[in-house]
Amino acid sequence: MKLLTKTTLYIATLSLFLFFIMGIIFFHVLKNMSIAELNRDLTGIQEVVDDIFPHFLGGQLTGLPGLDSISIEQARTGMDPSDQFGDTLMYEARTNQFRTYRYLQFQVEHGNVAYTVKLFKSTTPADQLVEKVTLMMTMMVILFLAGIFFLNRFIFANLWKDFFDALEKLKQFDTVKEPITLGEPDVEEFMELKKVLERMTLRLSSDYRELREYTDHTTHELQTPLAVIKTKIELLMQSSNLGSGEMQLLQSINTSINHLSRLNTTLALITRIENQQFTDRKEINLSAMVNDHIEMFQELIALREISVETDISDKEKVISMDMGLADIMITNLLKNAIVHNEDGGRIFIEITDEVLRISNNGPSLKFNEQDLFRRFVRDTKKTGNFGLGLSLVKKICDYYGFKLSYMHENSLHIFTIQFLS
Amino acid sequence: MQILIVEDELPLMESMVTYLEMEGFKCEQASSFHAGLCTIDKHDYICMLIDLNLPDGDGLELVKLARQNQSSSGIIIISARNALEERVKGLSMGADDYLVKPFHLSELSARIQSVARRTRTQGEEILKFGVIRVMPEERTCFVNDSQVELTRKEHDLLLYLMSNRNRVVTKESIGDYLWGEYGGGYGSYDFIYTHLKNLKRKLLDAGSPDYIQNIYGVGYKFTLE
Numbered sequence: 001m002k003l004l005t006k007t008t009l010y011i012a013t014l015s016l017f018l019f020f021i022m023g024i025i026f027f028h029v030l031k032n033m034s035i036a037e038l039n040r041d042l043t044g045i046q047e048v049v050d051d052i053f054p055h056f057l058g059g060q061l062t063g064l065p066g067l068d069s070i071s072i073e074q075a076r077t078g079m080d081p082s083d084q085f086g087d088t089l090m091y092e093a094r095t096n097q098f099r100t101y102r103y104l105q106f107q108v109e110h111g112n113v114a115y116t117v118k119l120f121k122s123t124t125p126a127d128q129l130v131e132k133v134t135l136m137m138t139m140m141v142i143l144f145l146a147g148i149f150f151l152n153r154f155i156f157a158n159l160w161k162d163f164f165d166a167l168e169k170l171k172q173f174d175t176v177k178e179p180i181t182l183g184e185p186d187v188e189e190f191m192e193l194k195k196v197l198e199r200m201t202l203r204l205s206s207d208y209r210e211l212r213e214y215t216d217h218t219t220h221e222l223q224t225p226l227a228v229i230k231t232k233i234e235l236l237m238q239s240s241n242l243g244s245g246e247m248q249l250l251q252s253i254n255t256s257i258n259h260l261s262r263l264n265t266t267l268a269l270i271t272r273i274e275n276q277q278f279t280d281r282k283e284i285n286l287s288a289m290v291n292d293h294i295e296m297f298q299e300l301i302a303l304r305e306i307s308v309e310t311d312i313s314d315k316e317k318v319i320s321m322d323m324g325l326a327d328i329m330i331t332n333l334l335k336n337a338i339v340h341n342e343d344g345g346r347i348f349i350e351i352t353d354e355v356l357r358i359s360n361n362g363p364s365l366k367f368n369e370q371d372l373f374r375r376f377v378r379d380t381k382k383t384g385n386f387g388l389g390l391s392l393v394k395k396i397c398d399y400y401g402f403k404l405s406y407m408h409e410n411s412l413h414i415f416t417i418q419f420l421s
Numbered sequence: 422m423q424i425l426i427v428e429d430e431l432p433l434m435e436s437m438v439t440y441l442e443m444e445g446f447k448c449e450q451a452s453s454f455h456a457g458l459c460t461i462d463k464h465d466y467i468c469m470l471i472d473l474n475l476p477d478g479d480g481l482e483l484v485k486l487a488r489q490n491q492s493s494s495g496i497i498i499i500s501a502r503n504a505l506e507e508r509v510k511g512l513s514m515g516a517d518d519y520l521v522k523p524f525h526l527s528e529l530s531a532r533i534q535s536v537a538r539r540t541r542t543q544g545e546e547i548l549k550f551g552v553i554r555v556m557p558e559e560r561t562c563f564v565n566d567s568q569v570e571l572t573r574k575e576h577d578l579l580l581y582l583m584s585n586r587n588r589v590v591t592k593e594s595i596g597d598y599l600w601g602e603y604g605g606g607y608g609s610y611d612f613i614y615t616h617l618k619n620l621k622r623k624l625l626d627a628g629s630p631d632y633i634q635n636i637y638g639v640g641y642k643f644t645l646e
Contacts, residue, residue: 197631220474223501224430227523231436234526236444237589244637251591251639258593259522265503299600300575303612324505399610 002072004156011148019141027134034126035102039085041066042104042119049117053108053141057115068101070121075114081107090120099124162190166197175200175208175276212275226261229252253409261388269328269377273395278322286317286326287351293330294349297338305344312351321400329396332389333358333415340379340413348412359414372406388400422640423464424533425449427457427483428472428499433522440526441533443588448555454478463488468495470529473502473511481514490514496534499524525594531584532598550583551645552629564627574599575620582633582643590642617641 001009045067056072063070069090075081084105089098101120108115162185168178179201182194214375233254237247274276294301294308301308319326337347337360345361361368371377373394378387403418424446428434431452438448449464451457454475461469461483464556469487469509473480480498487496498511501522508519517536520529523576540559554563560576562569571579578601582590592610621633634642 058490081640220501223522228430228432228436230523231433231440233440233527234589234591235436237591238440247589247636248638254591254593257523299612303615322505327505 003160004152008152010147011152012145015141015145015148020099023134023137023141026137027130029400030133031131034130038121038123038126040102042102044120045119046106048106049107049119051278053110053115053117056117057110062142064310065122067119069120071118071120072115073419075116078311079107081114081158081221087123088120100127106326153158153170159187162187163193164189166193170197170201173204175204177281181207208275212277215268219264222264223261226257226264230257230261233257238318263386266386266392268390270388270395273325273392273399276399279327280322281320282323283318283320285325286319286356287312288333289315289326289330290349290351290356295332297334300338304338304341306341306347307345308339310349310351312349313353315353317351317353317356317419319400321396325396325399327391327412329417332393336360336393336415337413354408355419355420356419357414359412361411364408365413369406369408373404422446423449423466425451425457425460425464425466425469425541427451427454427460427475427480427589429453429475430472430543436526441530444530444534444585452479453482457483457485458486461490466491466494467540468497468533470497470499471516472534473498473507481511484511484514484516493540495533495540497529497532497536510604519528525591525597527581527585527590527594528598529582530582530588534584535580548580548583548641550586551632553579553632555579555583566623569623569627570627571620573624574616575623578616578620582641585643587644589636589640589642594639595640613630 044095045064047054048064049070052061070178084107086100086103088103090101091097092099102123104119104123106117108117132408139207154409162183166180169182173180178197181184182198185191235251236242237254237349238252242250290312291310294310333356337358340362341360342362347361348357348359350357350359363373366379367377373390374387375391376387377391394404396402397417403416403420405416405418406418407414422445424441426434426437426448428437429452434450434452434554436627438450441448446467448464448614449460449598451460457471457475469491471480471487475483480500484496484498487494495518496516497518497520498516499520499522500507500511502522510623511519518533527619535557546557553584555561555576560571560573562571562579564574578595581595581598589610592613595613596610616634621631624633625631631644632645634644634646636642
């Protein structure tokens with residue numbers, strides 16, 4: 001839910017609740033005030049009636065100003081002689097309606113006879129007043145809510161502008177790019193936000209740059225001493241006075257150096273992919289590339305007597321990615337299918353518009369299927385294998401948003417890359 | 422047979438110089454960009470080896486200048502960076518080859534000779550070793566006067582061994598030079614053995630003495646002895 005919607009909703013809910021409570025209280029207070037007013041009027045009239053009661057008895061008077069109706073009758077025995085206020089409904093023939101009246105009932109003694117007098121006053125004018133006031137209140141509430149709604153919009157458009165600007169810039173921020181710079185907000189909190197954001201993105205950018213340089217330097221710095229060691233060993237091998245034992249020692253050092261250097265190169269590559277340093281994209285004909293690579297691996301394939309079957313759709317599959325990474329991805333997948341195959345085994349390669357699928361025979365995995373794409377996970381019995389090839393493929397797939405998955409079915413290891421657009 | 426080496430890592434430079442001088446090359450050494458600039462015109466080099474990462478300048482600049490000044494020299498870039506874009510950039514600047522550190526000295530030597538053949542040789546060059554004659558351009562090989570039919574890989578293998586005659590050549594270097602990424606990689610160099618066995622048999626069948634000496638567990642040595 002958007003900030004604006006949520007704020008408006010909160011304010012609307014709270015206002016409605018408060019106005020509702022206030023409305024009830026206000027209505028009751030108003031109602032009580034109008035009743036008190038009626039009671040006061042009736043008491044005033046009672047005094048007048050007391051004074052001139054005989055006139056009423058005689059029939060000279062039938063009403064008084066401010067009074068709607070009066071009834072006089074002989075008091076029945078046992079009736080409460082005290083003054084009583086009450087409400088009653090009376091039928092009005094003129095409007096054919098029942099209307100509410102306030103009455104005051106009291107006793108008057110005249111010539112040793114007690115009379116019960118009832119004074120009636122209509123509550124309609126007071127009720128109408130209460131109604132009108134309530135209506136006006138409701139209108140005010142509606143106007144107020146509308147005002148709040150528009151005020152909120154206005155506040156958002158103006159007061160929060162800097163916040164939304166910052167959010168937009170933050171969305172587009174990328175560690176590869178420059179740190180963000182924001183305008184000068186006049187709200188203190190946004191000023192702080194600006195400072196924090198600018199400092200953070202500056203930090204991110206510089207950290208990222210440093211990491212990139214560090215990786216770059218480390219690889220370079222490591223490769224050079226490795227090159228020195230390697231060439232020195234090769235020179236040493238040329239000495240004529242070395243025995244077979246010494247030669248094999250040297251060779252064993254040499255092999256380790258080669259491993260170390262290959263490991264270093266691969267790790268540097270993975271780091272470079274993680275750092276998103278491959279931004280150059282080319283349209284690559286996947287089908288042609290796979291065919292080329294099969295050709296390149298022909299020696300290795302022939303040596304192990306592996307048969308390769310391809311099912312490549314006529315429509316050429318074109319993917320957009322870095323040339324070098326595409327090359328590494330295909331090389332590693334094919335190499336994996338060859339190296340972990342069995343002698344005389346088979347490889348199936350299928351390319352459609354959606355997937356590249358490479359399946360191969362081979363002994364079952366010596367580790368958990370879930371660990372297949374993790375670094376340094378490998379069949380430890382095979383020497384010279386780092387367990388980096390597939391994790392590299394995974395990294396490349398992740399980088400381009402391809403989905404790499406593994407299945408074991410009908411004693412085939414099946415690797416599938418799904419090209420999601 | 423002059424070679425210019427521009428490399429700031431002195432121990433590496435020494436190794437290259439020692440090995441190449443054993444092969445009969447004369448080496449001019451430059452350990453910085455500046456020194457490289459000064460020596461670029463000193464001789465008519467058959468090949469220039471240029472490191473890309475120099476402390477006082479960009480090796481690529483040097484490649485560009487070298488290409489302008491000595492059009493008939495071979496240029497090989499030596500770099501610790503193994504990125505495709507760097508490789509493409511280097512080659513487009515006029516380099517003939519790109520070698521990634523760490524490399525095998527035997528591979529370096531073979532590449533120098535291959536580049537030198539491509540850029541220097543006028544007409545057909547004939548390489549001789551004992552009773553073997555190889556014409557690299559035509560990819561033909563003779564033992565005494567009878568032609569030996571070799572496959573492409575066997576031919577490359579023979580050339581590689583001849584480029585490193587009397588040297589111990591490791592299996593790894595053969596694998597890396599002839600197959601690169603597409604070789605065994607995972608410590609398996611069995612297929613090199615297959616090719617070598619075939620080459621050896623073809624040469625012996627044609628009447629050549631056995632020049633290929635097997636050094637157990639290490640590699641091979643191509644020698645007259």
